[in-house]
Amino acid sequence: MWYFLNVIFNILNKKVYNYFPYPYFVSVVHLLVGVGYCLVSWSLGLPKRAVTLEPFFSASASQFVLGHQIPLSLWLSLALLL
Structure with missing residues (x-):
């Protein structure tokens, strides 16, 4: 599943860069969305420590x-x- 999602993520990134050619900005947005998602889910206690x-x-x-x-x-x- 990880490999499949990674391939999809890479394909979508390439499509995004065709219309918005600012890779650093896109990377920062990915990072901020990921950090925000983690902080919210951890504060709600959604993921259990694996x-x-x-x-x-x-x-x-x-x-x-x-x-x-x-x-x-x-x-x-x-x-x-x-």
Whole structure:
């Protein structure tokens, strides 16, 4: 679903730029709308905090795929997210 929505978003952006060729302005509007949406929804308590393993997988990939040394303190802090 994320990939599909991202493709649609990119197509719509290209159409917008055909009629309104100011990418910085469009980006700022996207940012302000996104921040406003998040602030309103968070203040209303609409989204619940989702548990995600993304930081754990990023650290794992860095250590085991890229060979970066991840300190034990970081692994312990990631354990709190689980």
